[in-house]
Amino acid sequence: MSEFARGFRLHPPRSGPVFEGAAFPSGHAVVLDDPKYGFVTFAESTEELLRGGYHGARIEWAGREGCAECADYLERKRQAESPEAAATPLVDPANRTEATLRERIAAALFEQNIRIPWAMAYPDDVINYLGDADAFLAVRDAELQHLRDRIAELEQPAPERSDR
Incomplete structure (x- = not known):
């Protein structure tokens, strides 16, 4: 052996x-x-x-570079799961200085549910909570689009009425 x-x-x-x-x-x-x-x-x-x-x-x-390895793995998984993701890569993890909105949402959900710091999350938890954040963002994006459409309707001038 x-x-x-x-x-x-x-x-x-x-x-x-x-x-x-x-x-x-x-x-x-x-x-x-x-x-x-x-x-x-x-x-x-x-x-x-x-x-x-x-x-x-x-x-x-022991002997594992956690952050860079995990970020690389998550990026490859994200790109494999979504054709759009391959065209829009995340910020290069080596150059990242702050968490993305998606990561902040995932961290907040994780810390609220599990009650331990996001930094202690297992890679499986990271993937699951990032998925939850994606679902949240999808709902948010749909709501924002609905609001934009409604604002556009309200900003259009009313058609002139002819009372003759």
Whole structure:
């Protein structure tokens, strides 16, 4: 077997200590709960670990460039899902200085529902909440178009009436 264990940090859903752990090629996972006394938690998998004693926690894998990798993945997924998206790419993540409206909506929805910071969201949550933000924006765009049409109707001069 040429694979080695892969290290990770386990971030609890609320503020608190971050735990170190490892996932083995067999699928098993171990987390060092208390380094001073050597307490550890073993699980059949990292998924089982998250379902069990660390429900709601987030795993940060070692050696991963999270932000750039996640942004690139999300952009590729967005372009694959929508023909229009390929023609209108998002701002280059490397040059981005602030969140887009779509990302701010997704973050607000996530933080309201899950009650943890957006920065701690799993990639699946990011994708799901960005989808929710897209739905919100679609409704907003439809409402704005309806209002623009109504304003255009009201701004048109009334036809002259002939009372003869």
